[in-house]
Amino acid sequence: MTKTLIVGATGLLGNELLRASKKYGNEVHALVRSKTRLNAEKMKTLEAVGATIHVGDLDDYDSLLKACKAVDCVISSVNWQSGDERTLIQAAKDAGVKRFIPSAFGLDFTVATPGSSLIIDNFSAVYSSLLAAGLPYTLIHTGGFFTYWVATLGDMTKLGSPLPPEEVNLYGDGKVKGSFVSESDVATVTVRALNDPKMENQAIHIGANTITQNEMIEMWEKMSGRSVRKISVMSDDIENIIASSVSQDQKVILSVAQLKRSYWIRGESVKHSTRSKAAEELYPDLPFQTVQEGLTRLLHH
Template identity: 30%
Template structure:
């Protein structure tokens, strides 16, 4: 059976570049949308050229040129959008509505994977606090457009990227591990999920020709990477050979810290609250509407956090 042709939108982004590589590695004819908005960003231009050298096809297209989107979509079987949904970076979630329109008009796409890759928005959207709920509301708007258009889909709930949540022991900032003191949310015993980004990309590509994931959510919850914050800190301490001073932050104090922050940081604080105080990555059982990645694809040797953190324990 021929492997599906894949178009990656946002292929030079944080998770997008990994998805492009995973698609090529798994033998899919891979197309990357080349947007003129890239302008003079030489690093992204060079990345696109490196993809081309590895066998990817560059396809010109722009969200400001609807016909170019339709033409790009007509060339493939599967569309994966990896545009940023993080407010601390560029936030482009609703741009996907034009992509949904293009997919509907083209009429040939057998699977669309929109830009999600975090917590399952269907479970949190109605509960999320302001101002962070904007992220989940916008993703639900895109989901509704996909389903109203009867476009086949797979949603990817990848939970916590290791580079953002494990490398710094889940501190709000910076992204390096703390040297002496670590902030612990509540008692530090709420479970979260930490996933290495290339594993996210590998699992994502695995789904696209798999009938078991059609019109479902793929939850990436590798069992050995379901950890509390304290367990994560303990793993780092063991590797580093030193103990950090723990500063425990009550729920009330954590929420109170929002008042003096700018909008972007308030969004981040509210998301951290849902993860580390309410446990929204793990406080539910996966039902018939979803599948768990490591169960479906046991051949993937996912990165355990002990292995991942060896690189940050120096």
């Protein structure tokens, strides 16, 4: 039984990773911050899967080393604002961890335009650290998560409002294809790859759903019988937001605008390096959720 540590287990993807790890027979461990340990709501899924809890923090090397020494493999699902993943990589290396999956769950950063996104550049930096450490790894390239990209009909600025929105920003001509996947499918592929000896030092991409923003909006309108107002946001408008978001407190606005440019203007989420293997071919038994299924769930909410 693989002993798997999830760092970031109380997060959106982390919760799904807990469930998938349990489902595929891993012994589940989770690193949890001391304050979060006291949050009963956040601890629910960890308790449901019987995870062994290690109290620690990305900033605390000793806590990371201790947790890593208790396991065979590590999956990181912290977010780009959580802290420096390099300390975790060092601890995993020092503990002799056999496989590390970094928190780079987004478009394939190896084909994205370098220097054009805080989040994607962070994925690249973490990967460079993994290579430098010589730690066995697997990269999971996902495209956009349903919660962020499908529920919002492709407009992440609508997060926090009732979804799907009645009015969306339509980026560019709305005809650029993007790639999207449910968080639970990301977790399933991650855990399958973690336990798959062939996937050591390899990359996987999940490209089960490709769709344009126009098509996604039209699909929702047909299913729901509602109409969605579209506000046109052209490439220059996004460039202006990016150019003017320079202060520290505009980092979220900046990173969201950069991602929209990558997905809806440059079409980078459907591009993959030649070394990356398609999850649908590697694991043909997996029934990937479709965009239509993702939207259907919202209809019944």
